[in-house]
Amino acid sequence: MTEPTILAIESSCDETSAAVIKGGKVLSNIIATQAVHEQYGGVVPELASRAHQQNIIPVVTQALRTANVAKTELNAVAFTRGPGLLGALLVGCSFAKSFALGLDIPLIEVNHMQAHILAHFIEDPxxxxxxxxxxxxxxxxxxxxxxxxxxxxxxxxxxxxxxxxxxxxxxxxxxxxxxxxxxxxxxxxxxxxxxxxxxxxxxxxxxxxxxxxxxxxxxxxxxxxxxxxxxxxxxxxxxxxxxxxxxxxxxxxxxxxxxxxxxxxxxxxxxxxxxxxxxxxxxxxxxxxxxxxxxxxAFQYCTDNAAMIAIAAHYQYLKGDFATQYVSPEPRLKF
Missing domain, CATH: 3.30.420.40 (ATPase, nucleotide binding domain)
Structure with a gap:
């Protein structure tokens, strides 16, 4: 199997992030932080999902541009299925499904917590x-x-x-x-x-x-x-x-x-x-x-980010672990 080029999307809470990985090497990792929650002293789920809707296209566009990768070069699209906020997850899931369907390429669902662990495989040691x-x-x-x-x-x-x-x-x-x-x-x-x-x-x-x-x-x-x-x-x-x-x-x-x-x-x-x-x-x-x-x-891979979703998706792609278009977000997703 050839080394895949994957677009990954993270939207589990209040960070809208997209990353591109090629052959296990992260080429871009763009994160948009939602400042709207500061005045409330915590994340407001409804506001988070609305901010994801505003940010996701610019963030994905920037991730592809920074990686110097065209949409037609992608082999798969990955996204965070859960755990997380339902509305926030729904934005990332829906976008990823549409993007993959439009390009006729596989879809990969990623467990957010497993991705945090696999962030250790982005860089050495x-x-x-x-x-x-x-x-x-x-x-x-x-x-x-x-x-x-x-x-x-x-x-x-x-x-x-x-x-x-x-x-x-x-x-x-x-x-x-x-x-x-x-x-x-x-x-x-x-x-x-x-x-x-x-x-x-x-x-x-x-x-x-x-x-x-x-x-x-x-x-x-x-x-x-x-x-x-x-x-x-x-x-x-x-x-x-x-x-x-x-x-x-x-x-x-x-x-x-x-x-x-x-x-x-x-x-x-x-x-x-x-x-x-x-x-x-x-x-x-x-x-x-x-x-x-x-x-x-590294600090950039500690908090929520799409690079960790990308590295998890890389290993899932090599295993042939793909999702269907019927997949839906799971806020309480377990290992």
Whole structure:
């Protein structure tokens, strides 16, 4: 089978993205961010889908132009089927189906979370199989055993809220603007991570729970501001650093346990929260301590992007894993 040239589309949440990949090499990765959500303090699904409709044609056009690839050179069109917001997914799915039908080329549906993991195969160094991948985002927290490019097993996950939500909700309670997670990370660099202690639920096996820490932070702030209305402003950096340390320590505790139990030293992180500087730095420290080979994606491949959809589609194309025109978005798509 010849090395394919594929157009990939990502529209699972509030990033409209298109990428072109040829022979496993990403030639372009265009991302349009939706600023409309900032005034609401979070993603508004209806506004997200409308923004995707406005952005998708310009983004796809730019991706093809940057890659210097004509539509007639494409061998397939890939898109994110899920998980994600239904309206947002529907825009990308409908566009991809129409584009593929018009060119009479195959259609490839991609699992968004698997694509986050396969982002590690866009650039060197690439992890060897099997490896463990901690996938962390606003909607997911999972430990995945990756056996091959297309064979993955979730061995641990959050039983309630995702760690990304814990970051964002804490930031909102502290008065940080949207998106709060990255700002909490930035502020934490100036603080003392041992200033305050916050508990996190201890779940069995490799599972997580992050709903408790949000409640803990809420009551902590209520108690401290009751006696000192300026407490948050005076201690913002220390609070951010302490919460961040707690969340990272919790994430890596279960990852260490899984790596030991399975005898695996190839360890990776993926997803939007993998851009967190504290997590990246702590993981490098753990790599030395436990003699891991650690893989951390470039920043542009951490958050939602079409390049990761493209690399997943590349391996699916080689396997002959194609979708039909009857495929529909699946907001709660599982592995």
């Amino acid at each position: 690439k992890p060897g199989f099997p490896f463990l991948c901690l996938t962390v985002s606003g909607g997911h927290t999972q430990i995945v055993l990756v056996k091959s490019h297309l064979e993955m097993e979730i061995i641990g996950q959050t039983t309630d809220d995702a760690v990304g939500e814990a970051f964002d909700k804490t930031a909102k309670m502290l008065g940080l603007p949207y998106p709060g997670g990255p700002l909490l990370d930035k502020t934490a660099k100036q603080g003392n991570p041992d200033a305050f202690e916050f508990p996190v639920g201890n779940m069995p096996a490799y599972n997580y729970s992050f709903s408790g820490i949000k409640t803990s932070v809420l009551y902590f702030l209520k108690d401290r501001t009751k006696h000192n209305p300026n407490f948050v402003q005076e201690n913002l950096a220390d609070i951010c650093a302490s919460v961040q340390k707690t969340l990272i320590k919790t994430l890596l505790k279960k990852l260490v346990l899984a790596a030991k139990d399975l005898g695996i030293t190839e360890v990776a992180i993926a997803g939007g929260v993998s851009a967190n500087s504290g997590l990246r730095e702590t993981l490098q420290e753990y790599a030395k301590k436990y003699k891991w080979n650690v893989y951390i994606p």
